[in-house]
Amino acid sequence: MVALRQLGKRVFKARWAYFFILPNLIFYAVFFLLPVAWSMVLSFLDYQWWGIEFVGFANYSKVFADPIFWKAVVNTAYYTLGVVPLWLGKALIISALIFPFRKPLQTFFKAAFYLPHVTSAVILSMIWLWIYNPPFGLLNYVLGFFGVDPVAWLGNTLTAMPSLILMQVVMGGGSSIVLISAAMNGIPTYLYEAAELDGARPFQVFMRVTLPLLKPTLLYLVVTGTINSFQVFTNIYLMTRGGPQFSTTTIVYMIYDTAFKQFQFGPASAMAMVLFVLTAIFALVQFRWLGQEVEY
Amino acid sequence: MLVDDKKTRTGHYISFVLLLGAAALALLPLYWMVVTALQQPTLTVTFPPEWFPSNPTFLNFSRFLERPHVFRWTTNSLLISLAVTGVQVFTCAMAGYAFAKKQFPGGNFIFYLYIASMMIPGQVTLVPLFLIMSRLNFLDSYWGLILPGIAGPFGVFLMKQFLATLPTELIEAAIIDGCGEWQTFVRVILPLAKPGLAVLGIFTFMGQWNEFLWPLIVTNSSSMRTLPVGLALLQEELPMQYGLLMAGATFAAIPMIVIFLMFQKYFLKGITVGALKG
Numbered sequence A: 001m002v003a004l005r006q007l008g009k010r011v012f013k014a015r016w017a018y019f020f021i022l023p024n025l026i027f028y029a030v031f032f033l034l035p036v037a038w039s040m041v042l043s044f045l046d047y048q049w050w051g052i053e054f055v056g057f058a059n060y061s062k063v064f065a066d067p068i069f070w071k072a073v074v075n076t077a078y079y080t081l082g083v084v085p086l087w088l089g090k091a092l093i094i095s096a097l098i099f100p101f102r103k104p105l106q107t108f109f110k111a112a113f114y115l116p117h118v119t120s121a122v123i124l125s126m127i128w129l130w131i132y133n134p135p136f137g138l139l140n141y142v143l144g145f146f147g148v149d150p151v152a153w154l155g156n157t158l159t160a161m162p163s164l165i166l167m168q169v170v171m172g173g174g175s176s177i178v179l180i181s182a183a184m185n186g187i188p189t190y191l192y193e194a195a196e197l198d199g200a201r202p203f204q205v206f207m208r209v210t211l212p213l214l215k216p217t218l219l220y221l222v223v224t225g226t227i228n229s230f231q232v233f234t235n236i237y238l239m240t241r242g243g244p245q246f247s248t249t250t251i252v253y254m255i256y257d258t259a260f261k262q263f264q265f266g267p268a269s270a271m272a273m274v275l276f277v278l279t280a281i282f283a284l285v286q287f288r289w290l291g292q293e294v295e296y
Numbered sequence B: 001m002l003v004d005d006k007k008t009r010t011g012h013y014i015s016f017v018l019l020l021g022a023a024a025l026a027l028l029p030l031y032w033m034v035v036t037a038l039q040q041p042t043l044t045v046t047f048p049p050e051w052f053p054s055n056p057t058f059l060n061f062s063r064f065l066e067r068p069h070v071f072r073w074t075t076n077s078l079l080i081s082l083a084v085t086g087v088q089v090f091t092c093a094m095a096g097y098a099f100a101k102k103q104f105p106g107g108n109f110i111f112y113l114y115i116a117s118m119m120i121p122g123q124v125t126l127v128p129l130f131l132i133m134s135r136l137n138f139l140d141s142y143w144g145l146i147l148p149g150i151a152g153p154f155g156v157f158l159m160k161q162f163l164a165t166l167p168t169e170l171i172e173a174a175i176i177d178g179c180g181e182w183q184t185f186v187r188v189i190l191p192l193a194k195p196g197l198a199v200l201g202i203f204t205f206m207g208q209w210n211e212f213l214w215p216l217i218v219t220n221s222s223s224m225r226t227l228p229v230g231l232a233l234l235q236e237e238l239p240m241q242y243g244l245l246m247a248g249a250t251f252a253a254i255p256m257i258v259i260f261l262m263f264q265k266y267f268l269k270g271i272t273v274g275a276l277k278g
Helices: A002-013 A015-042 A058-064 A067-098 A103-118 A121-132 A138-144 A160-171 A174-185 A189-197 A202-213 A215-230 A234-239 A251-260 A265-291 B006-038 B059-065 B070-101 B107-117 B122-135 B142-151 B154-163 B168-176 B181-192 B194-210 B213-218 B227-237 B242-262 B264-274
Strands: A045-048 A051-054
Touching: A002 A015, A015 A045, A015 A265, A015 B070, A015 B107, A015 B122, A015 B142, A015 B181, A045 A058, A045 A265, A058 A067, A058 A265, A067 A103, A067 A160, A067 A174, A067 A215, A067 A251, A067 B006, A103 A174, A103 B006, A103 B242, A103 B264, A121 A138, A121 A160, A121 A234, A121 B006, A121 B227, A121 B242, A160 A234, A160 B006, A174 A215, A174 B264, A189 A202, A202 A215, A215 A265, A234 A251, A234 B227, A251 A265, A251 B122, A251 B213, A265 B122, B006 B059, B006 B242, B059 B070, B059 B242, B070 B107, B070 B142, B070 B154, B070 B181, B070 B194, B070 B227, B107 B154, B122 B142, B122 B213, B142 B213, B154 B194, B154 B264, B168 B181, B181 B194, B194 B242, B194 B264, B213 B227, B227 B242, B242 B264
Parallel strands: none
Antiparallel strands: A045 A051
16 A cells, blocks of 8 residues: 555656657557557457457468468568578678778768668659560660570569569668668777787687677667568569569568458468567567677 | 878779779669660560670650550659658658657657667558558548558658758757747748758659559559559550650659759768667
């Protein structure tokens, strides 16, 4: 009782703090927390316009029995495993190349690599549809000089997914470059000087000094990059619609299709929960890894 | 590092050329978009493609702007982006201030809830949000487009990071000078938080201007579409009219590119501050 009254006093004393968080918290609760909770509930319901029925794990067993869903999981993994290492490797190499230059030049290159990020995925997809166009596109035209016959890049099961990955790798990496550069600038110079005095070659310095100290940033980028790749949708919607023959159907594309083309809200919510769990696993791994901060 | 001997200097030239090449490759698609948009409407599907338009024209742009609802899509996008940005920046600044500078029961718990939910994929909320909006009769309306955009946890985190760097003595001094809590926030905190507000404002605006999946789901009449959704529908309707499509893409891309070039330093700052570590 006394404890309760004391808590009441503390809450009253902090009333302004609650006042300050309240507007945001209300929006956040109604349009984010509530939907997340409802999505969990929905995954156990048969939700039709004529009635709602509790069906237990029926939605999950239906989803797991669907070979196309497994294909979507594999495709999402394929896309992620393609995009994240290439994109991070590109960002790392470019950051290392930028690093020795003066600040204004560094900023110029960072801005140039970041520029594609400010345009929407819709615009980038439209451009790449044009570049990949089989008879008239830029890619086949350029490859034609090397004697390569025109390829329907997005039109066959073998090249559709690699084409989506290539597009992401060529345009992406801008924000990773900014983050890696910031981390590189944070490494104390005496470490480099010490390594040079010990006779280390530039490549050795990079492998033995720079790379280990960048570990937290790189792990952060691997995890956020992975989570973002799990959620790929716009490129798929505009460029392939999940085809040909489901070769580019990803989890989120399938959630969209199931919920808003076939209006099966229950199974779509079950798929969303699978995506949630997969993402949560990666997020937890991040917290475990990044728990051990590197010390200089 | 100093450029002191011949070997390092050669290394510098090589990396400079490599960087220029990689940057050119990353920017080439955007360049190609503009070049295609500036071609004569008939030229775009002729072979071989031209690297520089020999006869540039704005004909594709005027054809794009004459299409039904293009003006409406643009005003929709602008209106929604501005509304979401305004509300986000203000409510996130308030909440971020409380989390950064005030101790209160439950405060840490709520803040960790925000952080943890940044890991939840937004797509999880799609179906329930759609059902909520349908129940509230907000489908195909501005409310349906705006409300879910206001709820992101990222802004609160960003503002807390920014405001935590302000010295607490300033707040104490304001209170001693007789400022109330609200006055302290409006007169002392907000002016000092301007760079942070700018970063959040720019990123929120960019996110909304480019948002695709939610507007695609929540709208269904042509006049309620936003610019990205309208462009995607145009792509579906006229898949071979590349001149027209690239003119539309250029039209939608230009505002963000201009904002980026004007406020570059806020973008670069926002990326580093917004990164969540450990």
